[in-house]
Amino acid sequence: MASAGHYKVIIERDDNDSWYAELAEERRCHTWGRTLAAVRGHIREAAALWFEVEPEQLDLSEEVQLPRAARLAVEHARQRRESAARAAEESARATRDAARLLVTEEGFSLRDAGELLGLSHQRVQQLMATAQGRTETYPQHREQPRLAIAEPRADYSTRRRRARPRS
Numbered sequence: 456m457a458s459a460g461h462y463k464v465i466i467e468r469d470d471n472d473s474w475y476a477e478l479a480e481e482r483r484c485h486t487w488g489r490t491l492a493a494v495r496g497h498i499r500e501a502a503a504l505w506f507e508v509e510p511e512q513l514d515l516s517e518e519v520q521l522p523r524a525a526r527l528a529v530e531h532a533r534q535r536r537e538s539a540a541r542a543a544e545e546s547a548r549a550t551r552d553a554a555r556l557l558v559t560e561e562g563f564s565l566r567d568a569g570e571l572l573g574l575s576h577q578r579v580q581q582l583m584a585t586a587q588g589r590t591e592t593y594p595q596h597r598e599q600p601r602l603a604i605a606e607p608r609a610d611y612s613t614r615r616r617r618a619r620p621r622s
Contacts, residue, residue: 459512464498466491467520478502479518491519550574554582 463479469487474494477485484505488494495517503510521529550572557568558579565576565583572579 459506459508459514461514461516462502464495464502464515464517465520466494466498466517478505481505551582551585554579555587558583 462481464476465479466474466476469475473487473489474491475485475487476494476498478498484498484501486494486497486501488497499510499513499515502513502515506513553572554568554574557563557571558565563571565579568574569576569579574582
């Protein structure tokens with residue numbers, strides 16, 4: 456029985472809109488499938504039979520050959536998704552930091568912090584637990600900080616509300 460190794464799989468579309476796969480190291484080991492997923496499974500089985508090993512023992516790397524426009528579109532989409540994932544991670548980190556600051560350092564309630572951040576108070580509670588490295592929930596009922604009452608503006612007392620005319 457031959458030992459399993461690393462093999463390169465070349466996959467391309469044929470004229471019948473099916474996928475054709477072959478091993479670069481052994482062109483006589485090849486197969487086809489109607490879908491990309493199917494041809495991946497078929498080439499693994501074919502290579503395992505060819506080299507007389509279990510399919511799980513094979514280390515296969517793929518090279519999917521596409522027309523230039525399709526390849527560029529796929530690469531562009533992948534780059535955008537990776538960029539979006541990085542932005543989402545940064546956004547999540549900033550939101551978690553803002554929630555922690557609002558609730559623990561500034562003394563805002565979970566509801567007020569949620570209102571400011573555009574989140575539910577439950578989500579703020581989850582962010583607080585994550586920021587503190589805990590999985591339990593943040594206490595729902597706690598003493599609210601006392602708010603300082605500022606002096607009214609000088610022109611406040613002289614301003615009166617006008618009644619709206621009824622239509």
